[in-house]
Amino acid sequence: MTAQTSTADTPEDLRQSRVGKRPIALPKGVTLAVANGKVDVKGPKGQLSRDLTPNVSVKVDGANVSIMPTVGGRDGARFQGLARAIINGMVLGAATGYTRTLQLVGTGYRAEVKGKVLNLALGFSHPVNFPIPEGIKVEIPGDSKGTLIILTGADKEVMGQTAAKIRGFRPPEPYGGKGVRYQGEKVKEKAGKAAKGGK
Secondary structure: OOOOOOOOOOOOOOOOOOOOOOOEEOOOOOEEEEEOOEEEEEEOOEEEEEEOOOOEEEEEEOOEEEEEEOOOHHHHHHHHHHHHHHHHHHHHHHHOOEEEEEEEEOOOOEEEEEOOEEEEEOOOOOOEEEEOOOOEEEEOOHHHOOOEEEEEEOOHHHHHHHHHHHHHHOOOOOOOOOEEEEOOOOOOOOOOHHHHHOO
């Protein structure tokens, strides 16, 4: 099976990206097709579709995907590298998915999933209700007592946006570190006035 976006002649001053010229291997159960200026990837973890990066051609040969620039010079290599990064991310997402974990730090801070809504208690006078985006799965481990939020999904970009939005409801405070943080995130805490006065 071969899918190609352009039949343009190879530019004379063709330059290839060192990373972009590497073929992408399609894992078992993952398929990729290019048509009408879009890249469609299907796999065990979901289906993704994106507009194809301009100035590149994509060739699917069995379980390998090759990307070539259709314009010469540095721009061609840049488009090739960008296209490979995007398509490779789609393939990995459809094959194994992505995971992001958020941690709630603060007295009484809790998270709970009700249907397609993530309910957050973040120290405000009212709860924060966040509609879970399509394609994102939210899990609250029972042993975390509602302080861990595990996000999983095939689309890395949507995953990042979702995690950032949840964190944005209450970013970690510089005094005490209360708030929502990425698991493993180091929060630089400032000394309070009382601490400074005691020096």
